Amino acid sequence: MKLYSYYRSSAAYRVRIALNLKQIEHSIEPINLIKNEHKSADYITKQPQGLVPCLETNNGQFLAQSGAILSYLDTLYPNVKLLPADPFQAAKMQSFVDIIACDIHPICNLRVLNYLTEQLNIEGEQKLTWYRHWVTVGLSALETMLDESSYSFGEDVTLADLYLIPQLYNALRFEVEMSAFPKLYNVYQCCNQLEAFINAKPENQTDAV
Numbered sequence: 001m002k003l004y005s006y007y008r009s010s011a012a013y014r015v016r017i018a019l020n021l022k023q024i025e026h027s028i029e030p031i032n033l034i035k036n037e038h039k040s041a042d043y044i045t046k047q048p049q050g051l052v053p054c055l056e057t058n059n060g061q062f063l064a065q066s067g068a069i070l071s072y073l074d075t076l077y078p079n080v081k082l083l084p085a086d087p088f089q090a091a092k093m094q095s096f097v098d099i100i101a102c103d104i105h106p107i108c109n110l111r112v113l114n115y116l117t118e119q120l121n122i123e124g125e126q127k128l129t130w131y132r133h134w135v136t137v138g139l140s141a142l143e144t145m146l147d148e149s150s151y152s153f154g155e156d157v158t159l160a161d162l163y164l165i166p167q168l169y170n171a172l173r174f175e176v177e178m179s180a181f182p183k184l185y186n187v188y189q190c191c192n193q194l195e196a197f198i199n200a201k202p203e204n205q206t207d208a209v
């Protein structure tokens with residue numbers, strides 16, 4: 001397996017955690033978003049949107065979208081299951097994941113922030129206000145969905161943690177006020193004691209600068 005990744009991409013970070021948790025043999029191919037490598041003609045043949053991550057399977061096939069990649073890996077490598085067996089619990093977890101994947105991340109990612117600056121002349125503090133607002137709205141809902149467990153859904157790592165930790169990493173990087181989210185922050189600290197999460201961190205990637 002080969003993962004096309006950028007160290008600061010939270011969507012790629014989700015997949016890096018899964019690859020580590022499931023101990024899947026893989027390599028990482030860095031795609032530098034700042035140098036626009038994701039927009040190169042060659043990369044577009046692999047990931048038609050020009051976004052990271054993209055997974056190259058052992059058969060040389062390409063798969064876009066972190067959710068699809070995680071689902072593929074979970075089916076192919078069931079040694080560590082990411083979803084609970086109970087259908088309602090699995091759907092509940094999907095609700096949690098979708099808040100991040102559908103409602104927070106897409107309106108705060110690099111191309112949206114770049115559009116605010118390049119097309120609408122929204123820069124600096126105003127852009128940060130946008131980012132912090134939408135992240136805070138999303139995290140406020142997520143906080144209400146947790147109990148006092150070590151991880152998002154109980155005492156085992158699940159798919160929810162793979163989405164939550166990269167999102168919180170970015171929230172901290174952009175100095176989102178976290179005092180209203182003690183349960184989320186507790187999960188963040190618990191996950192970050194595990195090797196799979198530590199090795200997937202942006203600063204531990206070979207392309208980190």
Ligand SMILES: N[C@@H](CCC(=O)N[C@@H](CS)C(=O)NCC(=O)O)C(=O)O
Pocket residue numbers: 008009010011012033038050051052053064065066067109110111112
């Ligand atoms: N829904 C996609 C989102 C992918 C995405 O937005 N990736 C970001 C990095 S986290 C990206 O490639 N951004 C490049 C850009 O915005 O130009 C997924 O989960 O894979």
